[in-house]
Amino acid sequence: MSRLGPLAAALLSLLPAAAAAQPIAAHPLELRFSERPWAPPRAEAFRHVLTNGVVVYLVPDHSLPLAQVAVALRAGSYLEPAEKTGLAGLTASMLRRGGTEGLSPAELDQRLDALAAEMDAAAGGIRAGASLDVPSWALEEALSLFFEALRHPRFDPERLAQAKRNLAEGLRGRNDEPGELAEREWGWLLSGLDHFSRRPLRPQNLESITREDLQAFHQRYWQPAAMVVAVSGDVEPEPFLALLEKLFAGWLVGEKAPWPPPAPAFEPRPGAYRIERDLPQARVLLGSLGPRRGGWDDPQVPAWMVLGELLGGRGARIAGSLRNAQGLVYRAGASLTIGDLWPGELRVQFEAENGNVARAAELALAEFDRLRREPPSSAELAFVKKAMVDALPYLFDSAEKTAGYFAEDDYLGRPHRFWQDYRPRIEAVSQEDVRRAARELLLPDRLLLLAVGRGREIEAAGEGQRGLLSVFPLPWTPLPERDPVTFEPLRR
Numbered sequence: 001m002s003r004l005g006p007l008a009a010a011l012l013s014l015l016p017a018a019a020a021a022q023p024i025a026a027h028p029l030e031l032r033f034s035e036r037p038w039a040p041p042r043a044e045a046f047r048h049v050l051t052n053g054v055v056v057y058l059v060p061d062h063s064l065p066l067a068q069v070a071v072a073l074r075a076g077s078y079l080e081p082a083e084k085t086g087l088a089g090l091t092a093s094m095l096r097r098g099g100t101e102g103l104s105p106a107e108l109d110q111r112l113d114a115l116a117a118e119m120d121a122a123a124g125g126i127r128a129g130a131s132l133d134v135p136s137w138a139l140e141e142a143l144s145l146f147f148e149a150l151r152h153p154r155f156d157p158e159r160l161a162q163a164k165r166n167l168a169e170g171l172r173g174r175n176d177e178p179g180e181l182a183e184r185e186w187g188w189l190l191s192g193l194d195h196f197s198r199r200p201l202r203p204q205n206l207e208s209i210t211r212e213d214l215q216a217f218h219q220r221y222w223q224p225a226a227m228v229v230a231v232s233g234d235v236e237p238e239p240f241l242a243l244l245e246k247l248f249a250g251w252l253v254g255e256k257a258p259w260p261p262p263a264p265a266f267e268p269r270p271g272a273y274r275i276e277r278d279l280p281q282a283r284v285l286l287g288s289l290g291p292r293r294g295g296w297d298d299p300q301v302p303a304w305m306v307l308g309e310l311l312g313g314r315g316a317r318i319a320g321s322l323r324n325a326q327g328l329v330y331r332a333g334a335s336l337t338i339g340d341l342w343p344g345e346l347r348v349q350f351e352a353e354n355g356n357v358a359r360a361a362e363l364a365l366a367e368f369d370r371l372r373r374e375p376p377s378s379a380e381l382a383f384v385k386k387a388m389v390d391a392l393p394y395l396f397d398s399a400e401k402t403a404g405y406f407a408e409d410d411y412l413g414r415p416h417r418f419w420q421d422y423r424p425r426i427e428a429v430s431q432e433d434v435r436r437a438a439r440e441l442l443l444p445d446r447l448l449l450l451a452v453g454r455g456r457e458i459e460a461a462g463e464g465q466r467g468l469l470s471v472f473p474l475p476w477t478p479l480p481e482r483d484p485v486t487f488e489p490l491r492r
Contacts, residue, residue, distance in 0.1 A: 038393050040419035043406040048241055052253050054224050056244065057406040058231040061399035065136045067233035068400050069143065071150065072411050073226035075128035075217075078196045078261035084213060085196075085205040090163060091214045091222070092123035095130060097163065099154035100145075108145065117142040119149065125197045126261050126341070127411065128222075136234035140243060147247040150222065155214045164206045171203065174484040182283045182452045185275060185479060189448055190289060190345065192266030200487050223254025230407035232399035263342035268448060271475035272468065275452045281330060281351045282453025286364055288446040290337050290344030296414050301338060302425045303433040306384060307441065308336030310376055310434065311348075314387035317371070318348050321363045328356045328363070336441070340412060346441060354457030358468040361449060365471065371438040375431035389423050447474070 025032075048056045080087040096119050099105035112119055115138040121130035130150060134142040175181055187198045231240065268289060293301050309315050312334030322332040329350040337344035348364045376384070396402045396419075409416050449472055451458050459468050459476075469476060480489035 040392070040422075041396055041402055043409065043416040046403065046406060048237070050241070050245055050248060052224050052248055052251075054227050054229060054244075054248065055407075055410050056229040056231060056241065057403045057410075058235065058237050058240065059399040059403040060235055060237065061232060062234050065234050067132075067134055067136045067139045067235050068231070068403075069132040069134075069146065070129060070230045070404065070407070071131075072127055072129040072228050072230070072407060073222065074126070074257040074259060074411075075221040075226060076123050076126045076261075077199075078126055079221055079257055080196070080217070082194070082196075082199065083205065084209050085199050086167065086201045087209050087213055087217055088123040088128060090160070090167075090209060091217045092121045092128045092130070093163065094155050094160055094214060095121040095149050095153045095218075095222075098156040098159045100148045101152040101154055102148065103145075103154075105154070105156050105159050108149065111145055112142065115142045115145075117145070119146055121149075139235065139240075143243065143247065151251055153214075153218060155211050155218075157211055160211055160214070164209070167201065168203060168206055171201065171485045175482070176484075178277055178279060178283050178452050181275060181277075182285055182450060185273070186285045186448075186450050189273060189450060190266075190268050191264040195264040195266065196261070197264070202486060220254075221257055224248060224251055225254045225256045228407045228410045230400075230403035232403040260341050268446075269475075270446050270448055271477055272449045272451070272472050274455050274458065274476070274478050275450070276455050276478065276481070277452050279453045280353065282354045282357050282451050282458055283349075283351055284357055284361070284452075285347060285349050285450045286361060286447060287345060287347040288443065288448060290339060290346045291441060292339040292341075292343045296418055297421075300437070302429045303437040304336060304338055304441070305388070306381070306426065306429045307371070307434055307437045308338075309384045309388055310371070310380070311336060311367075313384070315376075315380065315384045317367050318364055321367050322350055322352075322360050328352055328360045332360075334364075354454045355460065357451055357453070357458045358471045359465050361468065362466060362471040365444065365447075368438070368442040368444070371435070372442055373435075375435040378431065381429075381431055381434065385426050385429060388426050392419075392422055445474075447472075449474075 043057070046057045046059050048058060050056060075088060075092070077085070077088040097105060099108050103111065115134060117132060117134040117138060119130070119132050119142075122128065130146070132142060132146045174184070184200075191198045193199065229244070270288070291300070291304050311317050312319065318334035319332040322329045329352040332348075332350040334348045336346050339345075350360055350364075352360045375381075395405060405419075406416065408414070409418070455478065482488065483490055
C-alpha cells in the first residue's frame with residue numbers, strides 16, 4: 001500500500017470531479033449518452049478486380065481463425081423456362097449435394113467435414129449464390145474444393161433423383177400451414193401465377209427436369225462474367241487474391257445473363273378475399289402494391305422509407321393501434337417495401353379471432369386515413385428518423401456484413417455512395433414529405449384484404465361493431481380450395 005499510495009491518492013482525487021460531471025441516473029430511462037460520430041466504411045478500401053474482371057470485396061478480420069467466402073451471380077429462376085420451374089434451384093443445390101467430376105457426393109462430404117468446412121449453394125428469383133465457411137487454417141484446401149464444385153459439378157444422378165423425390169413429397173403439405181397458405185394466395189393476388197417470382201412448382205415440372213438440363217443451365221449461367229465475390233475473416237489480401245487468380249484460371253468468363261428480369265404484367269383487383277378454414281384465429285393480410293424507386297437517387301424514396309417505419313418499424317403505428325391499444329389481435333405488423341425492379345408492397349398483417357377481423361381492419365384503415373390527413377408530430381418524426389439513422393452502423397458491424405453489402409451494391413448496380421448519403425437524406429425528410437407520401441401510397445380504393453378463417457364469423461358484425469363489408473366496401477370473393485400438389489381448384 002505504501003508503494004501504491006501516491007497513485008491511489010491521485011486516482012481518488014479524480015472521483016469527485018467525475019461524479020460531478022455525470023451524476024448517477026435515478027432510472028435507466030434517464031441515462032444520456034454523448035453522440036458517437038459514425039461514417040460508413042469506404043468500399044474502395046476493400047474492392048479488388050481480378051484479371052478476368054471478377055470483382056472481389058475482401059474485408060479482413062483477424063479476431064477469430066475463421067474465413068467466409070460468398071459468390072453471388074445472376075442465375076436465378078427468372079432465367080428458367082416456365083415448364084421447367086425449379087431448374088435454377090435444383091442446379092444450385094446440386095452443386096453442393098451432387099459431387100464433382102473428381103469426387104463422388106460422399107467423398108466431397110467427407111473432405112469438407114474433415115476440414116470443418118460448411119459449403120452451401122442456393123438460387124432464388126433474381127439471384128443465385130454459393131458460400132463457404134471454414135477455419136482459416138484449412139482455407140486453401142477448402143477453397144479448392146469449393147471452386148471444384150462450382151466449376152466442375154457432377155450432378156450425381158442418384159442424388160438428383162433423391163432431391164426430386166424430396167421436393168415432390170413436400171408438395172403434399174402445401175395447404176397445411178395457414179400462414180404459408182395466406183402468403184401463397186396473397187402473392188398471386190398481387191402478382192398473378194405466371195410471373196417467375198410467384199410461379200408454383202408442380203409435379204410435371206420436376207418430371208421434366210433432367211440431369212442434362214442442370215448441366216446446360218450451369219454451363220450457360222454459372223460463369224465468372226456474372227459473379228461478384230465477398231470475402232471476410234482471417235485472410236490476408238495479397239496471398240488470397242493470388243489464390244483466387246489460380247482458381248479462376250482457365251475458366252471461360254462467359255456472357256452476362258440478361259438483366260433486368262421481367263416485371264409482373266398482372267394488375268391486382270382490389271377487394272376482399274376469403275379462404276375458408278376452421279380456425280379460431282384468422283390470418284389476415286391487408287395492403288396493395290407498393291412504390292418502385294425511379295433510381296438509387298430517387299428523391300421520393302427517403303419519405304417512403306420513413307412512412308414505412310412509422311407504419312411498422314420503430315413507429316409501429318399499426319401494431320400499437322391493433323394490439324397495444326385495443327387488444328384485438330395476437331400478432332400485428334406492417335411494412336412498406338420499395339421495389340427496385342418492379343413495384344414493392346404495402347402490407348398489414350395480423351391474427352385475430354374471426355369476429356374481431358372487421359374491427360381490426362377498421363382500425364388499420366383509420367390509421368391509414370390519419371396519416372393521409374395529419375403529418376406525424378415533430379417528436380414522433382424525430383424519433384423514427386433517429387432510430388433509422390442509428391440502425392445504419394449495424395449493417396456494417398462485421399467484416400462479413402461489410403463485404404456482403406458492398407458486393408450486393410455491385411450486383412444490383414447500387415452506387416456505393418448510397419450509404420454515405422443515407423443519413424442526410426433521411427434527416428431531410430419533413431412532416432409534410434411524410435403526409436405527401438401517405439397520400440400517394442395509402443389509397444383505400446387500391447387495397448386488397450385476404451382472410452384465412454371462418455367466413456361467416458369474419459363477415460358478421462360483433463356487438464357494437466360494423467361488419468366487414470361495411471368496413472371494407474369492396475367486392476367480396478371466396479377463393480377456391482386448391483389441390484396442394486397441382487394447385488388446381490377442387491370442386492365441392
